[in-house]
Amino acid sequence: MHRNIKKAVLSLMLAGLVVFQVLPVQAQTQWYDDSDIVRADISYEDMEYVGYDPAYAYTLIEEMRTLSQEPGNEEQINTNYDLMGVELDKMYTQQALNEIRYYRDVNNEEYASIDTELQQIYRDVVDQFLQVVRDVLGTEYRESFGAHIGDEEMVEDYLDYEDMTEELQALLDEENALEQQYDQASMAEYTVTVKGQKWTEASYNEAIEELTWREMLAISTALDRAKNEAICPIFLDLVKNRNARAQIYGYDNYAEYAYTDLYNRDYTIEEIKSVYAAVKEYIVPVLSEVEERVYAGNLNDLLYMDYLTEDYVIEVVGRHMGDIDPALAEVYQYMVDHHLYDIDYDPNKMNVGYTTTLYEYQEPFIFNTPDYSYYDLETMIHEFGHYNEAFHAGTTLITDVTNMDVAEIHSQGLELLYLEYADDVYGEGLGDTARQMVLYQMLYSVIDGCLYDEFQNAVFAADHDMTEEEVNQLFRRLSEEYGYVYYDTEDAAYDWVDVPHTFSSPMYYVSYGTSALAALDIWTIAQEDRQAGIDKYMELTTYGLTTTYCELLEKCGLKSIFEEGTIREIAQAVADYSSALAAGEDTSGRDESFGGYDEDEAFNNSMWERFGNELTDDAIFGSSGLDMIEGFVEMHTYILLGAELLTVITILIIIGVLSSKEKKK
Numbered sequence: 001m002h003r004n005i006k007k008a009v010l011s012l013m014l015a016g017l018v019v020f021q022v023l024p025v026q027a028q029t030q031w032y033d034d035s036d037i038v039r040a041d042i043s044y045e046d047m048e049y050v051g052y053d054p055a056y057a058y059t060l061i062e063e064m065r066t067l068s069q070e071p072g073n074e075e076q077i078n079t080n081y082d083l084m085g086v087e088l089d090k091m092y093t094q095q096a097l098n099e100i101r102y103y104r105d106v107n108n109e110e111y112a113s114i115d116t117e118l119q120q121i122y123r124d125v126v127d128q129f130l131q132v133v134r135d136v137l138g139t140e141y142r143e144s145f146g147a148h149i150g151d152e153e154m155v156e157d158y159l160d161y162e163d164m165t166e167e168l169q170a171l172l173d174e175e176n177a178l179e180q181q182y183d184q185a186s187m188a189e190y191t192v193t194v195k196g197q198k199w200t201e202a203s204y205n206e207a208i209e210e211l212t213w214r215e216m217l218a219i220s221t222a223l224d225r226a227k228n229e230a231i232c233p234i235f236l237d238l239v240k241n242r243n244a245r246a247q248i249y250g251y252d253n254y255a256e257y258a259y260t261d262l263y264n265r266d267y268t269i270e271e272i273k274s275v276y277a278a279v280k281e282y283i284v285p286v287l288s289e290v291e292e293r294v295y296a297g298n299l300n301d302l303l304y305m306d307y308l309t310e311d312y313v314i315e316v317v318g319r320h321m322g323d324i325d326p327a328l329a330e331v332y333q334y335m336v337d338h339h340l341y342d343i344d345y346d347p348n349k350m351n352v353g354y355t356t357t358l359y360e361y362q363e364p365f366i367f368n369t370p371d372y373s374y375y376d377l378e379t380m381i382h383e384f385g386h387y388n389e390a391f392h393a394g395t396t397l398i399t400d401v402t403n404m405d406v407a408e409i410h411s412q413g414l415e416l417l418y419l420e421y422a423d424d425v426y427g428e429g430l431g432d433t434a435r436q437m438v439l440y441q442m443l444y445s446v447i448d449g450c451l452y453d454e455f456q457n458a459v460f461a462a463d464h465d466m467t468e469e470e471v472n473q474l475f476r477r478l479s480e481e482y483g484y485v486y487y488d489t490e491d492a493a494y495d496w497v498d499v500p501h502t503f504s505s506p507m508y509y510v511s512y513g514t515s516a517l518a519a520l521d522i523w524t525i526a527q528e529d530r531q532a533g534i535d536k537y538m539e540l541t542t543y544g545l546t547t548t549y550c551e552l553l554e555k556c557g558l559k560s561i562f563e564e565g566t567i568r569e570i571a572q573a574v575a576d577y578s579s580a581l582a583a584g585e586d587t588s589g590r591d592e593s594f595g596g597y598d599e600d601e602a603f604n605n606s607m608w609e610r611f612g613n614e615l616t617d618d619a620i621f622g623s624s625g626l627d628m629i630e631g632f633v634e635m636h637t638y639i640l641l642g643a644e645l646l647t648v649i650t651i652l653i654i655i656g657v658l659s660s661k662e663k664k665k
């Protein structure tokens with residue numbers, strides 16, 4: 001569920017019937033009633049990309065227009081409308097199937113051009129469809145047709161529809177082209193020269209063991225910079241393009257438009273600013289505490305899990321769905337039986353993870369590019385949260401709604417409930433480190449969600465066209481406010497271009513933060529009373545995505561993040577749990593055979609030996625970096641220093657891995 005699906009204008013209600021050769025699979029559980037959903041019962045292997053010919057859709061549309069000019073055609077008009085719903089689902093499903101194979105083979109030009117072509121067809125068909133529905137509603141068929149559509153609010157939306165102008169069409173085409181440029185530029189290989197030697201990302205990673213701290217810093221910064229130089233201009237073009245579009249829609253800028261129209265948020269940009277502030281004050285310090293404990297754990301074993309095959313991930317994650325609720329296990333089994341996922345490794349795959357719905361079949365599908373770390377497991381749990389929602393939604397393309405703040409509670413809430421089974425899922429001896437890690441990432445989602453939102457807000461709302469330099473400086477300043485530490489002396493930051501959402505779906509990222517806060521609230525309930533927390537989660541999932549964020553929290557009795565104190569309380573709950581977990585490890589003793597504390601100490605010591613001298617070499621640090629290192633020396637024991645030092649080093653190594661992950665959900 002990674003991108004808005006170019007259909008904000010279609011977020012309407014309709015009881016569309018899918019006329020398709022299907023076997024109904026009717027699920028009815030304590031929580032969900034799927035009796036109206038007609039599922040195709042088809043496996044991914046049996047789905048074929050056949051393309052989409054819009055001729056029939058245009059015929060239906062033309063017929064509707066002709067029929068509306070004569071009396072007595074109520075039934076036929078309504079039938080054509082339903083058939084159009086089916087056509088739109090077919091078209092979207094073909095687009096999604098092509099997208100899956102394109103993401104599997106991101107350099108495939110044929111798939112890329114089909115993607116472009118289908119998006120153009122899609123926009124034109126949708127435009128013609130919306131025009132004809134609006135026009136028919138303007139005739140004597142207003143009452144019968146409106147009654148058939150069923151929802152008066154939706155009828156009003158149809159009536160408000162304005163034709164796609166050439167100007168808008170051109171802007172949308174340009175946006176799509178720029179997004180593709182970004183996809184390619186982000187996958188491209190960059191070569192930099194540092195002290196006379198040429199480096200690529202690959203040769204840098206290969207040589208990393210042999211490099212000094214100083215060399216690592218120089219090379220990785222140069223690589224980030226080269227990528228930024230290629231991508232930043234694309235970003236600035238996208239900002240111009242999107243602001244122009246937002247102004248056509250009647251908004252000051254794209255951020256305002258996206259908050260209201262695209263993501264259906266029931267809070268404003270003004271209101272979220274109080275969340276930015278609370279996150280900087282309360283979440284940022286807890287993150288660094290939890291981070292320390294992550295590095296004190298079995299981090300290496302968590303990051304290198306070469307045994308994580310597709311089958312292994314599917315099995316070990318599936319094993320505990322029923323422990324949460326049988327309703328989840330049932331959907332998981334359906335997904336497995338129909339092989340509705342693509343999570344194996346291939347070097348040509350796009351680095352994304354997402355869940356999409358193949359509407360024609362009423363079957364969701366999970367795509368992920370694994371990297372053989374704990375993150376493959378976490379992503380499977382995360383995406384399955386989306387999967388379960390999409391499975392029960394029963395929406396068609398016309399009725400689907402975009403509501404990311406709520407969607408990510410489904411996924412992150414499940415991740416947190418899964419911490420209970422961390423010893424089994426992540427492996428023996430790794431449970432506690434995985435728990436700290438998932439919490440760490442949850443806090444990271446909150447921080448990065450706010451950071452990227454504040455960043456994008458500032459760029460879209462700027463009173464002039466920002467330059468590349470200004471954008472990089474802005475990101476540096478904001479990221480430092482959110483606790484990021486840099487060990488160079490520059491005044492700009494470059495690696496923000498690695499977050500694809502900034503390019504494919506701006507203003508989306510904050511949803512990870514708002515949802516993580518809600519998910520953490522559910523998790524704190526589960527800490528007190530496991531079943532109560534599970535029930536709260538399951539109750540929340542029954543609302544699907546049809547209820548807006550603040551309203552949903554209220555309905556489920558969860559705390560409002562816009563109220564004074566909520567974020568502070570959540571931060572405190574995580575801090576307490578994390579420190580108790582760490583303390584528990586000390587008192588109950590850990591399984592030393594899995595690389596316990598001693599081994600980490602040795603590892604930390606060796607890191608200190610490797611980099612300690614260089615770290616005290618003031619030539620490579622700005623004064624603040626050096627002060628910080630000196631601060632560590634005063635404040636921490638040798639072992640803790642080792643852990644902090646690891647933090648420093650891993651900002652280049654492990655954090656690089658982590659942050660590249662957060663992008664992909």
Ligand SMILES: [Zn+2]
Pocket residue numbers: 001382386407408411665
């Ligand atoms: Zn997600």
